[in-house]
Amino acid sequence: MERPLTNFIRALRSSDVRVSTGEALDAARTLKLIGYADRAMLKDSLACVLAKSPEEKVTHDELFELYFSREDLPSQSAATGRNDDTATAGNEPPDPVELMESGDEAAITLALEKAAEAAGVDDIRFSTQVAYFAQQMVKQMGGGRLQARLLEALQTGGQDGDSEAQRLIDIRRALTMRARERAEKAFDVFGAGETQQFRDDYAADKKLSALDRSDMERMKRLVAKIAKRLAIKHSRRRKKRNRGQLDVRRTMRANAGLDGVPFNVIWRQKRRDRPKILVICDVSGSVAQYVRFLLLLLWSMKDVVPDLHAFAFSFRLGPVDETLEQNDFEVAMAKILREYGMGSTSYGQAWSDLKMNHEQLIDRRSTLLIMGDARSNYGDPRVDLFRDFAARAKRVIWLNPEAEPLWGTGDSVIPRYRPFCAQMSHVATLKDLERAVDEILSAYS
Amino acid sequence: MAKDLVTGYEPMTSVDAISAGLEGVGYISTRQISTAVFLAHGLRKPILIEGPAGVGKTDLAASLSRWLDLPLLRLQCYEGLDEGKALYEWKYGKQLLYTQILKEKLNDVIGDAETLQASLGKLSSFEDLFFSEQFLESRALLTAMKQEAGSVLLIDEIDKSDEEFEAFLLEVLSDYQVTVPEIGTIRANVPPIVILTSNNVRELGDALKRRCLHLHIGFPDHARERRIVRARVDGIEEALLDQLVSFVQSVREVDIKKRPSIAETVDWAKTLLLLHSTALDESFVRDTLNVLLKHESDIAMISPEVPKLLREAASKKPGGRMVSGYPDVG
Numbered sequence: 001m002e003r004p005l006t007n008f009i010r011a012l013r014s015s016d017v018r019v020s021t022g023e024a025l026d027a028a029r030t031l032k033l034i035g036y037a038d039r040a041m042l043k044d045s046l047a048c049v050l051a052k053s054p055e056e057k058v059t060h061d062e063l064f065e066l067y068f069s070r071e072d073l074p075s076q077s078a079a080t081g082r083n084d085d086t087a088t089a090g091n092e093p094p095d096p097v098e099l100m101e102s103g104d105e106a107a108i109t110l111a112l113e114k115a116a117e118a119a120g121v122d123d124i125r126f127s128t129q130v131a132y133f134a135q136q137m138v139k140q141m142g143g144g145r146l147q148a149r150l151l152e153a154l155q156t157g158g159q160d161g162d163s164e165a166q167r168l169i170d171i172r173r174a175l176t177m178r179a180r181e182r183a184e185k186a187f188d189v190f191g192a193g194e195t196q197q198f199r200d201d202y203a204a205d206k207k208l209s210a211l212d213r214s215d216m217e218r219m220k221r222l223v224a225k226i227a228k229r230l231a232i233k234h235s236r237r238r239k240k241r242n243r244g245q246l247d248v249r250r251t252m253r254a255n256a257g258l259d260g261v262p263f264n265v266i267w268r269q270k271r272r273d274r275p276k277i278l279v280i281c282d283v284s285g286s287v288a289q290y291v292r293f294l295l296l297l298l299w300s301m302k303d304v305v306p307d308l309h310a311f312a313f314s315f316r317l318g319p320v321d322e323t324l325e326q327n328d329f330e331v332a333m334a335k336i337l338r339e340y341g342m343g344s345t346s347y348g349q350a351w352s353d354l355k356m357n358h359e360q361l362i363d364r365r366s367t368l369l370i371m372g373d374a375r376s377n378y379g380d381p382r383v384d385l386f387r388d389f390a391a392r393a394k395r396v397i398w399l400n401p402e403a404e405p406l407w408g409t410g411d412s413v414i415p416r417y418r419p420f421c422a423q424m425s426h427v428a429t430l431k432d433l434e435r436a437v438d439e440i441l442s443a444y445s
Numbered sequence: 446m447a448k449d450l451v452t453g454y455e456p457m458t459s460v461d462a463i464s465a466g467l468e469g470v471g472y473i474s475t476r477q478i479s480t481a482v483f484l485a486h487g488l489r490k491p492i493l494i495e496g497p498a499g500v501g502k503t504d505l506a507a508s509l510s511r512w513l514d515l516p517l518l519r520l521q522c523y524e525g526l527d528e529g530k531a532l533y534e535w536k537y538g539k540q541l542l543y544t545q546i547l548k549e550k551l552n553d554v555i556g557d558a559e560t561l562q563a564s565l566g567k568l569s570s571f572e573d574l575f576f577s578e579q580f581l582e583s584r585a586l587l588t589a590m591k592q593e594a595g596s597v598l599l600i601d602e603i604d605k606s607d608e609e610f611e612a613f614l615l616e617v618l619s620d621y622q623v624t625v626p627e628i629g630t631i632r633a634n635v636p637p638i639v640i641l642t643s644n645n646v647r648e649l650g651d652a653l654k655r656r657c658l659h660l661h662i663g664f665p666d667h668a669r670e671r672r673i674v675r676a677r678v679d680g681i682e683e684a685l686l687d688q689l690v691s692f693v694q695s696v697r698e699v700d701i702k703k704r705p706s707i708a709e710t711v712d713w714a715k716t717l718l719l720l721h722s723t724a725l726d727e728s729f730v731r732d733t734l735n736v737l738l739k740h741e742s743d744i745a746m747i748s749p750e751v752p753k754l755l756r757e758a759a760s761k762k763p764g765g766r767m768v769s770g771y772p773d774v775g
Contacts (some may be wrong), residue, residue: 018651020655022655022656023655026488026490029487029488030484030487030488033484033487033488034484040476041460041476041480044476044477044480044481045480045484047477047659048477048480048481048484048492048658048659048660049484049488049658049659051659052493052654052655052657052659053495053654053659054495054661057659057661228648231648232648253537256535256537256538256540256541257535257537257540257575257576259541259544303647
């Protein structure tokens, strides 16, 4: 396959566009069909073959502009084609001074490309490597000889020597600038995506309460990505074969050709339950930040979990579905915190509110998801009510932002709820959240 | 395969030829659309088209079939669609009927056979008869494979079908062949041009996406929408057309439940023509807003904005205002 194309595909992959081998082969066939001549058509065609969602198309278009902006691509690809490569590999690079002073753009570009290839600039990962790679490129282009001539000129001294030295310094500066530009572009194409990836991974492992405002945008993007990943995984509803119950109608039809002798027996199929989640959030100060991400994640998955109900409490408990639906997420969150976050935390009060007003929502296909630290200010934890909920619901899952050694210390009553929970886990990072939600949805498929 | 096989795809020689051909049957294409069609033909791959409702996804297939004068086979997907409805089914009724008739003739057929072996041998010749093409009800997919000169196969709203069906489609779409156990494998002599559409009700599987070319059709820009309306609505005045399209484009920029599609623009233009209106004025727009907007809340939202939008439409220069080209990504 042609090298410009494979490199472009590598750039796409590093920017989170999934390109399979099959698609790469398709791209190669497309190139054969279209050629490099018509740039706009090439862009449209590759977008068709390589980018398979609107988001990927945006990424593709950006990268295409960056990558194929290196001018006169067809002639360049011809010049650096395999045959020429071997022929010119042994040749010395042209003299940098002559090259820069000749002002021959094409020759300079070509030399830069060759140096870039020799220095492996396209392997760049981080922006801090730009200077290093620029230096390597200059070296490849005969920087050593330039340096030697410069030293010589300085030693000679005098009028001639100084002006000669100045000329060489200018040339070296120009050369370095060009190399830097080339390396920066390589970073934009190949490194930027991966740096982003690296930062994302780091953020996903960071404690949620330790995030500051500057991380919010990244986290939102990450949550959207996780939501999408989970949605794809869980949107498929499998049919469950229920052996033992005959589907009379379909069996008769299937065997009509056999004169009605039930040769192929068809069993009735039962669909799995759609997930129903009741999420109950302690929005007191210590937990609020975690709740924010849990709600954001769950709300981004509305398509997969249409049956989603959210409640917030610190003292009194109330439904917050409407607030979340009618407002922007940040606005909604602020409203919820204003309305419910001020009281002194009482789990007992929350349970009795839930029992009074919303118990009918809990049924055998609902998962009760509780986010809280169970620090109830020494009030009655109303374990009796909690037990009733657990008996009515499919499962109860408790996510606690506190680490396990702290459970049961001070006013924490979590050990008393523990026997009724199918699962109780410590959730500190976005990854933990993803795992927890994944687990809940897995119970339905 | 014979080299001189006549297929219906000869006119698709270049992207420009496709654009021109589609325009000839009233479909105003874009570069992206024509390129995708060209590639679909060149690479023998299906096109998966995504985008908001009413931007001409389905219409592309219909127009292609009209232009190339090939049969259009349409498979509308829905939850619970299975192979029987998409591929083929045995004609049970007919088979039963024939069985009944044969029953009476059974004695005549095996009458003179001496042994059980001999009568079985005589009967077995009928088995093949029952599972032959004569009793095969072929549905859209199988019909498409059987077309001698090629065809346009439209698999509409694939996102509404089940995952199982999507998986089943993979075989059909990658090899252009289907297997009927009793008869054998039926392979398309001339692969159909396959167009799948999706409104993104659910996320499609990666496997399907990998096998298709992906085309995103968004709302058209001013110039294209103008051309579409002009092609669809006869005798509309240029000035009115300009004003109308600008207005619709402005409405699309407002955050409403359902943004008006091209189909609705065309309907609106027809309405205006029917009412002999020569220019958009405020009360008139309000009265006919229900042609353009299909939600009560949207109408309530746009109604008070009409004068402002009209002023905007009048002052705005026609031309591309879409930032990303994929407007629903934002």
